[in-house]
Structure formats: C-alpha cells, structure tokens
Amino acid sequence: MTVTTLIDRDEARAVNAGAKAKGISLYAAREKIFPKAVSGDFRRLKWLIMAVTLGIYYVTPWLRWDRGPNAPDQAVLIDFAHRRFYFFFIEIWPQEFFYVAGLLVMAGVGLFLVTSVVGRAWCGYSCPQTVWTDLFLAIERFFDGDRNAQMRLDAAPWSLHKISVRIAKHAIWIVVAIATGGAWIFYFADAPTLAYNFATGQAPFIAYATVAVLTATTYVFGGLMREQVCIYMCPWPRIQAAMLDEDSLVVTYNDWRGEPRSRGSKKAAAQGLEVGDCVDCNACVAVCPTGIDIRDGQQLECITCALCIDACNGIMDKIGKPRALISYSTLRDYSHNMAMATGGTPGAIHPSRVHAADGSLLEGLKHFNWHIFIRPRTLIYMGAWCAIGLGMLYFLLTRDRLQVNVLHDRNPVAITLSDGSIRNGYTVKLLNMMPEPRTITFSVDGLPGATLSIADMPEATGRSVDIPVEPDKLRSLHVFVSQLPQFVQKGQTKFQLQASDRQSFEKDRYEATFDVP
Amino acid sequence: MAANRKVDKVSGVETTGHTWDGIEELNSPLPRWWLWTFYATIVFAMGYVIAYPALPGLSGATQGLLGWSSRGDIKSEMQLLNQSRAAMRTKISATPIQQVVADADMRQFAVSSGAALYKVNCVQCHGSGAQGSKGFPNLNDDSWLFGGTMEQIQQTIAHGVRSTDDAETRVPPDMPKFGADQMLTAEQIDQVTETVLQLSNQEHDQAKAAAGQQVFVEQCASCHGEAGQGNQEMGAPQLNDAIWLRGNTREDIRAQINSPKLGMMPAWNGRLGEAATKELAVYIHSLGGGQ
Numbered sequence: 094m095t096v097t098t099l100i101d102r103d104e105a106r107a108v109n110a111g112a113k114a115k116g117i118s119l120y121a122a123r124e125k126i127f128p129k130a131v132s133g134d135f136r137r138l139k140w141l142i143m144a145v146t147l148g149i150y151y152v153t154p155w156l157r158w159d160r161g162p163n164a165p166d167q168a169v170l171i172d173f174a175h176r177r178f179y180f181f182f183i184e185i186w187p188q189e190f191f192y193v194a195g196l197l198v199m200a201g202v203g204l205f206l207v208t209s210v211v212g213r214a215w216c217g218y219s220c221p222q223t224v225w226t227d228l229f230l231a232i233e234r235f236f237d238g239d240r241n242a243q244m245r246l247d248a249a250p251w252s253l254h255k256i257s258v259r260i261a262k263h264a265i266w267i268v269v270a271i272a273t274g275g276a277w278i279f280y281f282a283d284a285p286t287l288a289y290n291f292a293t294g295q296a297p298f299i300a301y302a303t304v305a306v307l308t309a310t311t312y313v314f315g316g317l318m319r320e321q322v323c324i325y326m327c328p329w330p331r332i333q334a335a336m337l338d339e340d341s342l343v344v345t346y347n348d349w350r351g352e353p354r355s356r357g358s359k360k361a362a363a364q365g366l367e368v369g370d371c372v373d374c375n376a377c378v379a380v381c382p383t384g385i386d387i388r389d390g391q392q393l394e395c396i397t398c399a400l401c402i403d404a405c406n407g408i409m410d411k412i413g414k415p416r417a418l419i420s421y422s423t424l425r426d427y428s429h430n431m432a433m434a435t436g437g438t439p440g441a442i443h444p445s446r447v448h449a450a451d452g453s454l455l456e457g458l459k460h461f462n463w464h465i466f467i468r469p470r471t472l473i474y475m476g477a478w479c480a481i482g483l484g485m486l487y488f489l490l491t492r493d494r495l496q497v498n499v500l501h502d503r504n505p506v507a508i509t510l511s512d513g514s515i516r517n518g519y520t521v522k523l524l525n526m527m528p529e530p531r532t533i534t535f536s537v538d539g540l541p542g543a544t545l546s547i548a549d550m551p552e553a554t555g556r557s558v559d560i561p562v563e564p565d566k567l568r569s570l571h572v573f574v575s576q577l578p579q580f581v582q583k584g585q586t587k588f589q590l591q592a593s594d595r596q597s598f599e600k601d602r603y604e605a606t607f608d609v610p
Numbered sequence: 611m612a613a614n615r616k617v618d619k620v621s622g623v624e625t626t627g628h629t630w631d632g633i634e635e636l637n638s639p640l641p642r643w644w645l646w647t648f649y650a651t652i653v654f655a656m657g658y659v660i661a662y663p664a665l666p667g668l669s670g671a672t673q674g675l676l677g678w679s680s681r682g683d684i685k686s687e688m689q690l691l692n693q694s695r696a697a698m699r700t701k702i703s704a705t706p707i708q709q710v711v712a713d714a715d716m717r718q719f720a721v722s723s724g725a726a727l728y729k730v731n732c733v734q735c736h737g738s739g740a741q742g743s744k745g746f747p748n749l750n751d752d753s754w755l756f757g758g759t760m761e762q763i764q765q766t767i768a769h770g771v772r773s774t775d776d777a778e779t780r781v782p783p784d785m786p787k788f789g790a791d792q793m794l795t796a797e798q799i800d801q802v803t804e805t806v807l808q809l810s811n812q813e814h815d816q817a818k819a820a821a822g823q824q825v826f827v828e829q830c831a832s833c834h835g836e837a838g839q840g841n842q843e844m845g846a847p848q849l850n851d852a853i854w855l856r857g858n859t860r861e862d863i864r865a866q867i868n869s870p871k872l873g874m875m876p877a878w879n880g881r882l883g884e885a886a887t888k889e890l891a892v893y894i895h896s897l898g899g900g901q
Contacts, residue, residue, distance in 0.1 A: 121639035318643070325641055504739030508750045508898070511851035518750075518898060548896050549717070573898050578852075 102356075103129065103240075103379035107386035109324065109394050123321055125247065128230060129240035129379040133403025142218050143227055151272070154279035158182075163564035164528035171281050177565070183489065184565075186526060195485045199478055206474035208336040210466055211421070212343040216329060216396040222322050223396060225273070225315040226382065229266055236262040240379060266316045267308065274307030320383040323396055330393045339424035340465045344397045346377070346388040346419050347427065349434035350454065352442045354388075369444045370414050370452075377401035377419055387419055415454055426459040433458065495533065495599040496524040497592035506608045513578035515609050521572045523592055525562040532561050533592050535572075540588035540607055542580030546573045574607065583609050695723075703885035707760045711892060724893025727886055731878065740897055745856055745871060750897045753853040755873075756780055757842045758901035764891035768879040771845065776877030782845030788829065789868030798825050803864045806830075809838040809850045812858065 108124040156168035158181055165172065170179040178185040178193070185192055207214050216223060236258045237243045249255055278300045279287060290296040291304075314322050323330065337343060351371035355361050358368045371388070378386045380401060385394045387401045405419040433455075434442045447455055502518035510516055525531045536557035537543050546554045548571040553560070562568045572590075586607045593600040616625045618636055625634045659665065662674040673679075698719050702710055710716045728740070735746045742748035747755060756766050766780060773779035788794040794802070801822030807814035827836070833846040840848030847855055855873075856866050878887055894900070 122642045321641055321643070325644065502739070504737075505741035505748075505750060508741070508748065509852050510751055510899075511753045511848065511853050513852040516750075516898065546898075548898060571896070571898075 102373075103375040105129075105375040105378040107378050107381070107384060107389070109320065109384040123318075124384070126320065126382065126384040127240045127243045127247070128382045128400075129376075129404075130234055131376075131380045131400050131404045131407070133400075133406055135399035135403050139218060139227065139398065139400075143224050146219060146221075146224055147228070151276045154276065154284040160184075161528050163530075165283060167283055169280060170283070173281060184526070184528070186524070189492070192485060192489065195481060199481050199485075202474055202478045202481065204333075205336060206471060206478060208333050209338065209341055209470050209474060211397075212337055212341050213330070213333045213395075213397040216323065216333065217344075217398040220329075220396075222314060222327070223398065225269075225311060226319050228269065229315040229319075230382065232265050232269070233262055236265075263316070266312055270308040270311035270315070271304065273311045274304040277307050278303050320394070320396075323383060324394050330396075334393065338470065339428075340468055340470075342421040342423055342461070342465070343391060344387060344395060344399055344402060344419065345422040345427055346390070347417070347422065347430065348388065349427070349431045349442055350444065350447050351388070351418050353444075367444050369442065370409070370418050370448075372408065372412065374408055376404040376408050380404040414452055417460070421461065423465055426461075429459045493599065493601055494526040495531075495592060495594055495597075495601055496522075496526065497535070497590065497601045497603050498522040498524070499590050499603040499605050501606060501608075507610050510575065513581075514575045515578075515581050515607075516573050516575040517607050519572045519574065519590070519605060521570045521590065523560060523562050523568045523570065525564065525566055525568070528565045530561065530564050531594055531596075532559050534558075534595055535560050535570075536591050536593075537574055538589040538591050538602075540574065540576060540580075540586060542577040543574050543588070543607070546575065547571065548573070576607065576609075581609050585609075699885040702888055703883070707764060707888055707891060710888060711760065711895075717892065720889040720892040721896055723886075724889035724891070727882065727890050728893055731882065732890070735875075740894070745873065747855060747873075748853070749894050750899055751853055752899040752901070753848060753851060754842065754899070754901070755782075755845045755847060755855075758895075758899060760891050760895050760900065762842075763894050763900070764887055766875065767890050767894075768877065768884075768887040770875045770877035772872065772874040773877040775880070779877055780845060783833065784872055785833075785866075785870040786829075787869045794825065794829070794867075798822070799864060799867050802826050802830070803860060803867060806838070806849055806863050806867075807860065810852065810858065811850075 108126060153169050154167065157166050158168035158179075159166055160179070164184070165179060167179065168181050170177075172179065176187050178190075183192075204215060233243070237246050246255060246258070275291070278291075282300075287296060287300065291300060348369075348371075350369055352369045353367070354371035354373040355366075355368040356373050358372065361368045377388065378401075380403070381387070382398060382400065383394045383396055385392055387395065399421070402417075402419045402421070406416045409416050409418055430447065431442075434444070434447045436443065436446060447458060449455055498521070500520040500522075502520065506517065508516045508518075521535070523533050523535065525533065534557055535545070537545050544555060545558055547558065547560075550558075550560075550570075560568065560570070586609070587604055588607055589602050590605050591600065591602045616627055616634075617623070618625050618634060621636060623639075624637045626637045628635045659672075660674070661676045662678055663671045664674065665672045698716070702716055702720060705713075705716065710720055729738070732740070736742050736749055737746070740749040747753075752758065754762070756762055756771070769776045769778045769780065771780045771782070786793055789796070789799050801818045802825045803822070804814045804818035805822035805826045808816075808819040830838075833844050834840055834849050835846075838849030840846050852858075854862070856862055856871060878890070882890075
C-alpha cells in the first residue's frame with residue numbers, strides 16, 4: 094500500500110501568499126477562502142476558548158448581584174447615565190477610573206508576556222475577529238458542507254437549492270450578529286428591563302442604533318471580510334510581530350525535516366533521491382483560514398491559529414511519521430535543527446542528517462522545552478504585571494468611601510461684613526460613595542473665631558454642622574466661613590475643612606486657605 | 611508609464627520606483643472593497659455639497675438643497691429651550707417668592723436661571739462676582755440700602771432706584787450738597803467728618819468729633835439715624851458699620867458730605883418680566899447676605 098492511497102491530497106492554493114499570485118493590478122479583489130474542517134488538539138482548544146469567551150460575553154450582563162435597595166443589582170454594569178461602573182463587589186466613580194486604566198495597562202503587559210512566550214496567541218485564539226469568524230465558518234459548514242462541497246456550491250449555477258442554503262446561511266449569520274450587537278447594550282443598562290423595552294419598541298434610539306451598527310459590523314467582518322480584517326485593517330499583526338524574539342513560540346513549518354518535499358517518496362527513494370517528511374498533501378494550506386501556505390515561512394497573514402498543526406499531525410499519524418512537522422517552535426531551536434540538517438553550511442537540506450534509518454528523528458535535535466517560559470524578559474513582564482495588580486488591589490482595598498472636595502470662591506475672594514468680619518466662600522462637594530444614606534459631619538478646624546454657614550440651610554451654622562447625604566450621591570454646598578474681626582489676620586491662613594462619619598469613623602480632610610485682603 | 615513599470619523580482623509586485631539605500635518601495639495592491647469604500651466617500655461628498663451649504667461665493671456660501679444652517683439650528687434649539695422652560699417660568703411668576711424658595715425644584719431653577727440672567731444684565735455695574743465697586747453695592751455682604759429680604763431685593767430689581775421710566779421706582783431723598791451749596795462751613799464739614807469716622811470706630815480726632823456731634827444731630831441724624839444706623843425706608847446708608855459704598859477714608863467721607871454722588875439703578879421689570887426679577891432676587895439672596 095502506498096502513501097498516496099492513505100491520505101487525501103488537496104489541490105489547495107495559498108490565495109494570500111504574499112502578493113505573489115496577484116499579478117500586476119494595483120487593486121486586488123478578495124479571493125474566497127474555503128477552509129477545510131480539521132480536528133485535533135488545537136481545534137479542541139479553540140472550541141473551548143470560543144465557548145468560554147462567547148459564554149462570558151453573552152451571559153455576563155444577566156448575572157445579578159445584590160447591592161441593597163439604593164444601587165442596581167446587575168453584576169456588571171456601566172451606568173453612563175449615573176456615571177457609575179459596577180463590577181460585582183466593586184463600584185467605581187468617574188474619578189476612580191484609573192482602576193480601569195490600570196486594568197488596561199495590565200492587559201497590555203499581559204499581552205507582552207503572552208506574545209513573548211507564545212507569539213500571536215491573542216490573534217489565533219481569543220481575538221473577537223477570530224472567534225466570531227470561527228463561529229461563522231462553523232455555521233457555513235453546517236449549511237454548505239466542507240471545503241469541497243462549498244467550492245462546488247460556489248461554482249454551481251444559481252438553483253433553488255443554492256438560493257435556499259444561501260438564504261439560510263446568511264439568515265443564521267444575521268441572527269448571530271443581532272445577538273452579538275444585542276448583548277453589547279445590556280452592559281449599559283439593566284438587562285431584563287432593556288430587553289423588554291427593546292422588544293416592545295420602547296428602548297432609547299441609541300440602543301437600536303448600537304445594535305444595528307454592531308449587527309452590521311459582526312455580519313460584515315465575520316461573514317464577508319474575515320481574514321481581510323486581519324491582513325488589511327488590523328494594526329495588531331505589525332505590533333505583535335515586533336514583540337517576538339528568538340525564544341518565542343511561533344507556528345513553524347520545520348523544513349529541516351520536511352524538505353525536500355515529495356509526492357512520491359517511495360518512487361524517489363527507489364531512484365536514490367533523499368526525501369523529507371513533507372508529502373506535499375497541502376492539508377496545511379486547505380485548512381488555513383487566512384489562505385496562506387505556512388511552508389513559505391513566517392508571514393504577516395498568519396494568525397497562529399495552529400489549525401495547520403492539527404492538519405499536519407493528522408497526516409503524519411496516518412503515514413506513520415513523527416508528529417510536529419508543523420509545530421510551535423522557537424527560532425533558536427529551528428536554527429539549531431536547520432544547521433544540523435544542512436551540516437552547518439547553508440544549502441541543501443539532507444534528510445539523512447536528521448532522520449534515522451527507520452524514519453524517526455535523531456537525538457540532538459531541539460524540541461519544545463518548558464524552560465523557554467522562564468527567561469529575563471518573561472520574568473520582567475510577569476513582575477510588572479503582578480506589581481501593577483497588587484498595587485491596584487491595595488488601593489482598591491484601602492480607598493475612601495467618603496470624600497470632600499473644596500473649591501475656594503475666586504470672585505469675590507473675601508467679603509467684609511457690616512460688623513467687620515471677613516467672609517470667604519467655598520464650593521464644597523461631599524461624596525457619599527456608599528449605597529446607603531449617611532449623615533456627614535462637616536466642620537472647620539484650625540481657624541480661630543470662624544464659623545460656618547451654608548447657603549439654603551439657614552439652620553446650619555457653627556463650627557460643625559451635620560449634613561445628610563443621599564446614598565451613592567454627591568452633595569454640593571456653598572459654604573461660607575466667617576471670621577470675627579478680632580481674629581482676622583491679613584494675608585492667607587491655612588486651615589482644615591473636614592468631613593467625617595461618626596458611625597464608620599471615616600474621615601477626609603481638605604486643607605483650605607482663608608484669604609483676608 | 612507602462613514602459614517605465616518596474617517589478618520587484620522577489621515579490622512580483624510593481625514598485626513605485628522610489629529607492630532609498632537600495633530599498634525599493636513596493637506598490638502593493640489595495641483590496642477592492644477598500645477602493646470601493648473610497649469611491650463611496652467621493653459620491654457621498656458630492657451629495658453633501660448639493661444638500662448642505664458648501665461652496666463659497668462672493669456674498670456667502672451656497673445654500674444647499676436642505677436649507678440647513680447653523681444659525682437655524684441655534685434658533686430652533688433656543689426655541690425648544692424656551693418652550694421647555696416656559697412651564698416653570700409661568701409657575702414661578704405666579705408663585706409668591708417665599709414659596710418659590712420653599713420648593714426645591716423651583717428654587718434650583720430660580721438660582722440657576724437667576725445666575726445666568728445676572729451674568730447678562732447685572733455684571734456691568736455690580737461685577738461678575740457681585741462684589742460691586744465704589745458706588746456700586748456689593749451684593750454678597752449683609753448690608754442693604756433698601757433691605758435684604760427677598761421681597762425687598764425683588765422690589766429693587768423690578769423697579770430700580772431713581773429710575774426715570776418706572777412709576778414705582780424707589781425714590782430716596784437726595785442727600786444735600788452741604789459744602790457745594792454752602793449749607794455748612796468748611797470747618798463744620800471737617801468736624802462732622804471726624805464724627806462719622808468715630809461712629810464706625812475708625813481713627814479720628816476726638817476734639818473735632820465732639821464738636822461735629824451737634825451738626826450730625828441737626829443735619830444727618832434725620833436720615834442716617836442718631837447712632838448712624840441708617841434707614842432702609844429712605845435708602846440712607848448705615849454709617850456705624852464696616853461697609854462703605856463710596857469709601858471709608860477721611861477724604862472719601864468729606865467729599866461725599868461736600869457734594870454727594872447719588873446712586874441710580876434701572877428698573878428691570880419692563881425688560882425682563884416678573885419671573886426673571888424673581889429669579890434674580892432668589893439668586894442674589896443666595897449669595898450669602900440675604901436676610
């Protein structure tokens with residue numbers, strides 16, 4: 094039995110192999126790609142990641158979290174109208190947005206870390222473009238069949254059957270797209286209420302507009318443009334590729350053991366020619382969702398989805414050769430193995446230098462090793478990531494839930510009253526950042542002969558006044574501080590304005606200035 | 611052109627012909643959808659030029675088929691704004707001022723609206739912080755020529771002081787020109803100046819102040835009061851406090867006795883209406899000196 098009868102050969106062409114195939118026109122039409130279905134470890138991992146990421150995306154807004162009667166009970170809510178961000182037990186006010194900025198910095202450093210270890214893993218596994226394109230491809234296969242059936246259908250003249258499967262496919266795509274846009278808006282309002290209002294036509298216009306825009310982008314990007322988004326629109330491939338080094342794992346065709354590739358290895362062997370492990374079955378090209386040939390080497394179009402690894406491993410298993418002809422490999426290992434295969438001088442690859450007589454690989458070749466995860470670069474990224482995370486956690490756990498902000502009136506700075514007292518005005522903002530009503534004691538500290546009075550609260554006077562503040566609200570007051578003439582000192586005097594909660598012992602002070610002209 | 615076309619040997623792509631240090635710039639193809647999007651923006655731009663004001667001419671730009679203009683936008687926005695405020699305005703003008711203040715919504719509306727009206731109509735004399743200046747009262751303090759309750763403030767704003775176009779205007783008696791009309795001698799003016807300085811606990815000449823006491827009782831007390839406590843009915847300023855409309859120096863006081871400057875304020879009811887003067891009064895009262 095020959096090798097050729099064991100495996101299918103795909104007459105696949107790498108449509109996005111650089112710009113080589115595109116002739117001389119300055120404008121290139123997209124060539125359709127019909128990625129073949131594949132099974133294997135990485136395909137299973139991708140299904141798992143798709144299930145988890147889509148699950149998080151669609152389900153999160155519907156999780157409930159009890160915060161008492163004065164705050165929404167949605168676990169994750171970005172409440173633009175009231176300028177609050179809720180995340181389970183955390184509530185963030187706009188001035189605390191640096192926590193979110195910190196998360197973004199962590200995400201950035203995390204991306205550096207992941208990229209330095211496993212290359213463009215973000216692109217290949219968790220980028221929304223990849224996940225939704227994968228989902229759209231699965232739907233396409235359900236209606237149109239696998240690669241060959243899709244190609245036949247695409248080439249076939251229009252018939253009732255073709256029209257009906259096309260309509261069905263696009264209809265399901267649009268349903269998925271609507272669900273995607275629909276899930277987005279639930280992060281910004283109470284999900285059940287908004288869902289009801291949305292269905293009954295009572296939701297705000299912006300909700301319908303957002304769903305419409307996201308439906309359109311999901312449908313167009315996931316169904317129609319796919320790899321074009323990655324190749325032409327996304328800056329990420331350019332940035333991420335620059336973060337790789339020679340110890341990063343990237344999807345690599347190991348030509349040091351694959352070349353010279355041959356479709357008739359037995360015949361070639363009979364003629365006394367040396368052949369590599371690659372049987373040129375084109376399985377790696379047929380499964381590629383971005384339409385490239387990984388055997389051309391690293392290229393911008395490769396999102397490192399690793400499906401070619403699954404495809405090639407399947408072939409290698411069938412023909413009884415070792416796996417990992419295409420594998421995650423570092424440039425350092427690859428170069429070492431390449432040097433072995435070529436005998437140290439650049440030129441023809443000799444399979445006999447890396448293969449034993451029975452076809453297995455020789456000792457001395459370098460393969461994946463966990464040690465590459467631990468090197469100065471990854472440790473520095475890891476350290477920075479942990480430091481930012483711990484720092485944020487510290488600030489989060491020790492943050493104030495009672496704050497006072499004071500703004501001295503500028504015009505007029507000081508007023509003389511009829512008894513000769515000097516009065517300064519201050520705009521005071523008391524922030525009750527807890528979801529329960531509180532009485533905040535506001536007092537003047539350190540300015541002899543001074544008393545407080547508050548516009549619109551004639552009863553509140555003295556050195557200390559109690560001010561009720563609604564739950565989770567800011568109360569703005571215009572506070573007057575008057576100092577009796579016998580205590581008045583020309584110039585600026587520092588003193589303290591203090592807000593405190595007698596029940597929780599929380600306290601916040603503001604160093605203010607009293608001006609006497 | 612076609613004859614000059616250069617093709618890069620490695621990639622098979624046409625180059626632009628530009629070379630830097632031996633590196634040639636590829637003229638890589640654009641995807642066609644991208645090109646069509648570009649064409650679509652051109653078509654959109656043409657439609658935009660026809661529909662909206664776009665092309666400049668000698669006396670202005672083309673109007674555009676839709677007849678849109680930014681002025682028109684502002685006009686309709688202002689109309690909408692005034693419509694949305696109309697109900698509150700009507701309510702405020704029909705409600706006594708104490709009840710306006712007692713109602714949280716109405717008070718907030720009145721203070722905000724009053725602040726805006728103040729910035730347009732009042733800052734020219736009273737200053738942007740209502741701090742006044744020489745001859746123009748400070749509205750933040752607790753000294754009031756005609757009274758500092760909300761009703762009194764509104765009355766002053768609505769009808770003005772010595773206003774020529776309002777029958778109900780406040781008409782305080784004019785202070786006599788004691789020096790210019792030779793009602794008092796220079797020496798008497800000198801002495802009564804010291805008396806006034808003494809009333810407000812400022813540095814003064816004891817002997818002259820005592821000598822001026824008689825003149826003060828005869829000439830000044832009828833309006834300014836025996837102790838210089840002032841009289842809001844007549845708009846006569848209080849003299850025994852720390853607030854001085856026209857300055858507290860010896861020269862300032864002497865000049866005012868010699869040939870007084872008289873204040874005036876326009877009546878605003880006719881220009882702004884009942885609701886606006888009420889809102890202004892609520893705002894002024896909230897500045898800290900209201901009574």
